[in-house]
Amino acid sequence: MAAAVVAALGVVLVLLYVRGADQRAQQKFQTVEVLTATAQINPGESLQQAAGAGKVELRAVTHNELLPGYQTSTSGLSGQVALTTIYPGEQIIASKFGTSATPTSPLAIPAKMMAISVNLTDPARVAGFVQPGSTVAIFLDGNQGGQPFTRLLLPKVKVLGVGSTTPVSTTTTNAQGQQSTEQLPRTLLTLALDQADAQKVLFAQGNGELALGLLTDNSVVAPGTATTLSNLFK
Template structure:
């Protein structure tokens, strides 16, 4: 084969290769263009969310919305509903317009909730009460928990002593620092002993009327919490006294 024929063959191969490369590029461009039109619905933050803010509180405050975004921009772990992160808190800042991804959320023990700004649901206020471990359900009441609040009024506080449900269902916004108080007990023999009792600050989301009830209950009675859920049945039962305790 002479030199001219060799050059013609090489030119034909190069031309075919060039044509193939152009076809592959056009095909890839079509795929990229199509991906821009294919969308996926994901949860996006509508407002800034601070570290330590619970998913439940942010949701109640209206800080999430479902939005269609291009399929090729969906982040790993992006959430497509408001159930996937139930019970978790923000581990870092989540900014308005940002996709809500699982990596930025975790358990309440992974972040100091009380050292950050908490989200207060619309129409509510944050009120803090100081409770012992048994009064806060042995520590099971966590940020995002739904709780009922009970009050027991002792004879030395008011003329009428009783126990009853004070608030049927409120949300725990935060669980704060623990301090220790001492209580003095006197035996029948007249001996006095002191016992340390740890107390923990618990912040609740309440209405104005509920806050007033908590203030009264804290001043004149003893508060305690009960964990509840959507299936818990709570009725307006009468207050319990020594006269109807066993009825």
């Protein structure tokens, strides 16, 4: 009798274990279709805008891979925008959306300053040796009353970024009136300036040619008189 009871109990326990294993296996491989990014969603972009641009789709995800706050439709986050960049393959979750997104800049702009960009040739940007984080002096080649001059415009400026390079045609005329055209690559450089210096650089760029001087910790640079033909050899 005792042996029969033990055997019966063993059978019941085996059946319960097998049933539990089946349930666990079903839960492990059972999937839910959740919204997933297929392209980058930028901060400030609503889920409806992203869906309209084809940036999200429903994708089957197993229960073990579900993230808290997952979404199965766009209606759950209606009127909200992405608070951070959402990359392709990420699940759309509630914690990454809100009522407003604070714009962020990839540039480390110093306090009380702004970023402006200038378009310079390779020689004017020290043959490409100027890099983000460099400190430079800015010179202006200009013409005042028919008199060409070169003068220091700003003694010390921080470079925030170096952008793309594009070829630009430049035409020059010699003393005999003959013109020559050459292709010079120009590169966008982004500088950190306060308002007054930004206005100087923008005005100078529109009324002359800018050139940079790359500085080191030991460089000596100070404002001075303009160099012209009359004092070039003094």
